[in-house]
Amino acid sequence: MDPELINDCVHCGFCLPSCPTYVLWGEEMDSPRGRIHLMKQHVEGTPVTDEMAGHFDACLGCMACVTACPSGVRYDRLIEQTRAVVEREHVREPADRALRELVFQLFPHPRRLRAMRVPLRLSAGLRRRIAPRLERVNPSLAAMADLAPDPVKRVRLPRRVEAVGRRRATVGMLTGCVQGEFFPQVNAATARVLAMEGCDVVIPPSQGCCGALSLHSGRPGQARRFARRTIAAFDRAGVDTIVVNAAGCGSTMKEYADLLDGVWAERAREIRTVDLAEYLAELGPVARRHPLPLTVAYHDACHLAHAQGVRSQPRELLTAIPDLELREIAESAICCGSAGTYNLFQPEAARELGDRKAERVLATGADLLVSANPGCTMQITSAIRRSGAAPIPVAHTAQVLDASIRGLGRVA
Amino acid sequence: MTETLDELARGLAGVLPPGAVITDPVRLRTYECDGLTHHRAVPGIVVLPESAEQIAAVVRLCNEYGVPFVARGAGTGLSGGALPRADGVLVVTAKMRRILQVDLADRRAVVEPGVTNLAITEAVREHGYYYAPDPSSQQVCTIGGNVAENSGGAHCLKYGFTVNHVLALEIVTPDGDIVTLDADDPGYDLLGAFVGSEGTLGITTKVTVRLSRAPETVTTLLAAFGSIEQGGQAVSAIIGAGVVPAAIEMMDALAIAAAEAAVACGYPAGAGAVLIVELDGPAAEVAHQFAEVERICRDNGAFELRTAAGPQERAAVWKGRRSAFAAVGRISPAYIVQDGVVPRTALPDVLASIDRLSAEYGIRVANVFHAGDGNLHPLVLFDDAEPGAEERAGLVSGRILDLCVEHGGSITGEHGVGVDKSRYMPKMFTDDDLDTMQLVRCAFDPRGLSNPGKVFPTPRLCGEVPGVRRGVHPLVESGRAEQF
Numbered sequence: 001m002d003p004e005l006i007n008d009c010v011h012c013g014f015c016l017p018s019c020p021t022y023v024l025w026g027e028e029m030d031s032p033r034g035r036i037h038l039m040k041q042h043v044e045g046t047p048v049t050d051e052m053a054g055h056f057d058a059c060l061g062c063m064a065c066v067t068a069c070p071s072g073v074r075y076d077r078l079i080e081q082t083r084a085v086v087e088r089e090h091v092r093e094p095a096d097r098a099l100r101e102l103v104f105q106l107f108p109h110p111r112r113l114r115a116m117r118v119p120l121r122l123s124a125g126l127r128r129r130i131a132p133r134l135e136r137v138n139p140s141l142a143a144m145a146d147l148a149p150d151p152v153k154r155v156r157l158p159r160r161v162e163a164v165g166r167r168r169a170t171v172g173m174l175t176g177c178v179q180g181e182f183f184p185q186v187n188a189a190t191a192r193v194l195a196m197e198g199c200d201v202v203i204p205p206s207q208g209c210c211g212a213l214s215l216h217s218g219r220p221g222q223a224r225r226f227a228r229r230t231i232a233a234f235d236r237a238g239v240d241t242i243v244v245n246a247a248g249c250g251s252t253m254k255e256y257a258d259l260l261d262g263v264w265a266e267r268a269r270e271i272r273t274v275d276l277a278e279y280l281a282e283l284g285p286v287a288r289r290h291p292l293p294l295t296v297a298y299h300d301a302c303h304l305a306h307a308q309g310v311r312s313q314p315r316e317l318l319t320a321i322p323d324l325e326l327r328e329i330a331e332s333a334i335c336c337g338s339a340g341t342y343n344l345f346q347p348e349a350a351r352e353l354g355d356r357k358a359e360r361v362l363a364t365g366a367d368l369l370v371s372a373n374p375g376c377t378m379q380i381t382s383a384i385r386r387s388g389a390a391p392i393p394v395a396h397t398a399q400v401l402d403a404s405i406r407g408l409g410r411v412a
Numbered sequence: 413m414t415e416t417l418d419e420l421a422r423g424l425a426g427v428l429p430p431g432a433v434i435t436d437p438v439r440l441r442t443y444e445c446d447g448l449t450h451h452r453a454v455p456g457i458v459v460l461p462e463s464a465e466q467i468a469a470v471v472r473l474c475n476e477y478g479v480p481f482v483a484r485g486a487g488t489g490l491s492g493g494a495l496p497r498a499d500g501v502l503v504v505t506a507k508m509r510r511i512l513q514v515d516l517a518d519r520r521a522v523v524e525p526g527v528t529n530l531a532i533t534e535a536v537r538e539h540g541y542y543y544a545p546d547p548s549s550q551q552v553c554t555i556g557g558n559v560a561e562n563s564g565g566a567h568c569l570k571y572g573f574t575v576n577h578v579l580a581l582e583i584v585t586p587d588g589d590i591v592t593l594d595a596d597d598p599g600y601d602l603l604g605a606f607v608g609s610e611g612t613l614g615i616t617t618k619v620t621v622r623l624s625r626a627p628e629t630v631t632t633l634l635a636a637f638g639s640i641e642q643g644g645q646a647v648s649a650i651i652g653a654g655v656v657p658a659a660i661e662m663m664d665a666l667a668i669a670a671a672e673a674a675v676a677c678g679y680p681a682g683a684g685a686v687l688i689v690e691l692d693g694p695a696a697e698v699a700h701q702f703a704e705v706e707r708i709c710r711d712n713g714a715f716e717l718r719t720a721a722g723p724q725e726r727a728a729v730w731k732g733r734r735s736a737f738a739a740v741g742r743i744s745p746a747y748i749v750q751d752g753v754v755p756r757t758a759l760p761d762v763l764a765s766i767d768r769l770s771a772e773y774g775i776r777v778a779n780v781f782h783a784g785d786g787n788l789h790p791l792v793l794f795d796d797a798e799p800g801a802e803e804r805a806g807l808v809s810g811r812i813l814d815l816c817v818e819h820g821g822s823i824t825g826e827h828g829v830g831v832d833k834s835r836y837m838p839k840m841f842t843d844d845d846l847d848t849m850q851l852v853r854c855a856f857d858p859r860g861l862s863n864p865g866k867v868f869p870t871p872r873l874c875g876e877v878p879g880v881r882r883g884v885h886p887l888v889e890s891g892r893a894e895q896f
């Protein structure tokens with residue numbers, strides 16, 4: 001925890017109303033200003049107590065405070081450093097420890113995740129029946145089962161997708177662990193949209209997890225290993241621009257140069273990571289958009305809006321589609337509670353935030369929810385299911401663009 | 413924790429919801445200060461009540477044990493008003509943030525004290541209304557804090573301060589009764605006395621605010637001047653011409669640089685000062701006044717004028733101004749936000765003197781102010797790692813207040829006295845004045861339990877020693893007051 005970064009905080013409190021946990025509980029220790037104060041206490045010699053660790057664990061890492069802070073406090077760096085300290089210095093309860101191990105053995109590894117899909121592949125009815133029991137045994141496991149989306153067919157992506165028409169660029173594409181396993185159709189749509197906009201898309205099969213989950217959970221060592229592997233995979237594939245369609249992965253990859261050092265930092269600097277919407281907006285459209293007569297609510301994923309500052313681009317891409325009407329979700333800057341692994345480790349808070357988000361999404365009366373992050377998609381869908389309201393279909397920006405460009409008339 | 417506090421904490425847990433009594437030392441410390449961080453005290457106990465009844469119960473228990481209590485909203489105060497007591501209870505209203513009632517026909521809303529200033533406007537905006545007082549901290553500061561500080565903002569020049577927009581209050585008195593103070597009550601204006609009392613007369617539990625109709629047109633002008641003097645002259649000329657803008661705000665070069673670093677507000681390059689003039693009202697009137705203001709700015713040397721077209725551009729113009737305080741964090745490791753008032757006509761003089769002070773002490777001062785009513789917010793910048801810098805900055809900051817008083821102004825425009833400025837009160841008031849104020853205080857809070865140690869310079873008379881006072885009151889003894 002870098003004291004210089006801590007001292008940048010002038011204690012003005014401007015970040016309070018944007019912090020999801022402060023919105024929920026109204027307690028100083030669960031606000032960005034309070035957490036920075038706790039970091040300061042630690043730097044000044046207070047050991048990491050259970051209480052202190054609890055308030056850091058309750059932070060979603062949504063970075064809304066970074067957007068809100070007029071003093072430019074790097075809370076993102078601070079919490080990353082803090083999580084590493086907590087993992088190192090704090091002895092967790094055995095049950096908590098076991099759950100963490102399970103998650104970190106699972107999520108960053110696509111193959112293991114694939115195997116897990118089978119037990120998670122519960123029908124909606126079965127899920128409802130076992131949920132209360134799981135809830136009692138372990139709320140986190142219940143959350144995990146509750147979140148897993150309905151099974152979809154695996155999609156095998158080719159190593160290279162050729163540009164349609166004149167080639168305007170060659171880009172690499174990250175497939176992501178959760179995206180790749182749970183939402184392969186999003187990756188397929190992403191590759192198609194990029195190709196239809198004139199890009200050769202290179203998809204190295206040797207890529208794995210980008211390291212985001214590990215980094216956000218205080219495991220920088222594991223994160224660095226994943227980062228190096230990712231860089232190597234794309235280097236080998238010969239691309240210097242990587243298009244990412246999952247917000248959490250994109251925000252971490254953009255920070256690779258800070259995470260790594262020496263030659264690896266150099267190599268990281270030579271690769272440009274960009275979010276799909278950011279890239280498409282920059283490239284400008286060539287493919288014709290066909291009408292999609294839909295009302296769409298766009299959800300700001302924290303790791304896109306707050307961490308990468310990508311807010312206007314996806315909205316512009318969507319409103320450029322003929323007949324599509326965009327609706328804003330109230331409190332769009334407040335996290336849905338997904339936040340990477342948050343809904344697994346802090347199921348109660350995540351659920352409250354999910355319910356809040358679901359309510360506001362439903363209030364828009366939109367036909368379709370657009371979310372550019374797999375975690376958010378799972379979180380909001382499961383919250384809407386819990387509320388008993390008619391489910392609202394959810395699609396990634398890539399899928400909406402894909403449907404419009406291909407003239408499907410609806411989002412599959 | 414002392415035995416008394418221990419016992420009190422157990423009592424509090426009995427009247428509050430689970431988890432609403434905080435005694436863990438690490439958690440307590442996060443409440444040690446408000447927006448003014450150099451005054452610090454770890455509170456004995458923190459409570460997070462959810463209703464007026466719970467606050468009343470807390471206050472009654474404090475009375476029972478003779479323990480002082482301090483109210484806190486969002487903790488954005490800049491005078492240490494919410495500085496806790498190590499031997500007392502900090503009553504935080506952050507969980508009381510429901511908007512209880514909106515009555516558009518009567519143009520009023522009833523809200524709990526922890527509702528933020530901006531949340532009120534957000535709740536009624538779609539119907540064409542808003543809550544007028546607009547402190548720069550409006551997104552976070554609470555209405556309870558606003559009432560306590562009689563907070564103001566850029567638009568108070570035309571529309572008045574909090575006191576002009578509060579219609580009624582429900583308060584818990586320092587001895588634990590729930591009482592309503594209404595602007596329509598016959599007799600003494602107790603509501604007026606309570607607004608601005610900085611938590612020393614009781615705890616606000618419900619606020620009825622006036623809702624204002626959003627103006628038909630709003631026009632915002634950004635004028636860039638070569639120097640702060642030119643800007644100051646333009647302000648005087650505008651007011652002198654009989655125009656009452658909704659707001660006139662000025663920022664000097666250093667403040668502009670900070671805002672630019674923080675939010676890239678894109679103000680005209682090379683400006684020694686910018687003036688933001690906002691006009692609102694019926695379209696024809698605004699158009700007429702706008703032409704006048706434009707002419708005056710040009711006559712006084714404005715080298716660039718920009719008009720914000722539409723709400724988005726207006727927000728962009730204001731963004732720089734609103735972020736200014738916090739933004740100086742970008743250009744200086746530490747700073748003091750000062751708050752003083754001078755007569756508008758004295759502005760150029762005072763600013764020149766501030767410049768001299770700045771040079772003399774080698775301390776940079778950025779100036780941001782509500783120019784229309786002469787409310788200065790000098791930001792005194794220093795490096796806390798440099799030995800002696802903090803003391804020098806403190807001196808400069810204090811000397812600025814001296815300047816304000818010398819020119820017939822005041823030691824605070826809107827941030828309140830709190831602990832920070834209590835020592836300056838004797839510069840403005842005689843002992844008799846202060847004693848008279850104390851009498852008001854004693855009438856509400858004879859045991860001195862409600863936010864003691866704030867506003868008044870030295871522990872005086874009834875209020876300042878927690879616990880039951882024994883013996884005859886000095887004022888009574890001297891024949892100047894009667895005990896009720």
Ligand SMILES: Cc1cc2nc3c(=O)[nH]c(=O)nc-3n(C[C@H](O)[C@H](O)[C@H](O)COP(=O)(O)OP(=O)(O)OC[C@H]3O[C@@H](n4cnc5c(N)ncnc54)[C@H](O)[C@@H]3O)c2cc1C
Pocket residue numbers: 011012013446447482483484485486487488489490492493494505525546547548549552553554555556557558559560561562563564565566610611612614615616617737738826827863
């Ligand atoms: C960056 C920044 C900009 C600011 N800009 C402005 C500005 O433009 N104009 C302005 O006027 N102020 C401004 N302020 C100061 C501050 O925001 C105001 O004084 C605000 O009203 C404080 O509200 P709060 O909820 O944070 O109160 P706190 O800081 O928590 O408390 C302030 C005082 O109010 C008392 N109090 C709080 N709640 C209650 C209650 N329910 N009942 C009784 N007493 C209570 C406390 O005891 C304390 O004395 C600014 C502050 C910051 C940090």
Ligand code: SF4
Pocket residue numbers: 018019020021022031032035058059060061062063064065066075
């Ligand atoms: S990252 Fe999100 S949850 Fe964590 S302190 Fe910042 S705003 Fe709050």
Ligand code: SF4
Pocket residue numbers: 008009010011012013014015016032033036065068069070071072073738
């Ligand atoms: S993090 Fe930024 S916004 Fe929050 S209290 Fe600190 S300086 Fe203010």
